[in-house]
Amino acid sequence: MDDYEAQLRASVFKALADPNRLRLLSIVRSSEGGEACVCDLTEPLNLGQPTVSHHLKILVDAGLLHREKRGTWAYYSMVPGAIERTTGLLESL
Amino acid sequence: MDDYEAQLRASVFKALADPNRLRLLSIVRSSEGGEACVCDLTEPLNLGQPTVSHHLKILVDAGLLHREKRGTWAYYSMVPGAIERTTGLLESL
DNA sequence: CACCTATATCGATGATTGTCAATGTATGTG
DNA sequence: CACATACATTGACAATCATCGATATAGGTG
DSSP: OOHHHHHHHHHHHHHHSSHHHHHHHHHHHHSGGGEEEHHHHHHHHTOOHHHHHHHHHHHHHTTSEEEEEETTEEEEEEOTTHHHHHHHHHHTO | OOHHHHHHHHHHHHHHSSHHHHHHHHHHHHSGGGEEEHHHHHHHHTOOHHHHHHHHHHHHHTTSEEEEEETTEEEEEEOTTHHHHHHHHHHTO
């Protein structure tokens, strides 16, 4: 594996390397409709809204979460196949 | 997922969240005999020996690598089932 | 014992990161 | 328009981390 490929894969695991981000993914995935807005996520994590938005951005940038704005709300949902794609990064090490 | 479980899982992904550590796993896994010593690993990564030892320790602490000392050398190999266990951490999010 | 080699540990340093308070932006409502 | 709400962005700070040079440890060899 060359350095470029290693950095690419590491960037995904970096997004997963925080307990609060793992909890965000878990909550989004188990939410009804498979989506949740920021206001639903601040309270269970006991974090401020800017911090939650920051974590969500990292997960979106990593290709794990999808962001869709409807009205005033921003709804986050899992990117289809993201988990499988990530496990593939491990299995093909 | 509670905070404790999230921290436990995040600690594994933290070990994977570095390109050089991913390359270490890749090299160890593809080495003949499934093991490699530190001296085989410093050159392909272009890192100093203390830095490589440091990364290896992190991978051992995460339960991904196994360390076996034979003579002056320390041989590192994948922990059997470690990859599968880690992908399980993702699939059960 | 003295010496060399392989590896681990320590201390320091620059870079990255998680968090918060404050502020900005955009959408909806009266 | 004025105001409230939901969210994003900015700036700052403390904590963590990756890396290196120096040093310690431990095993092998003469």
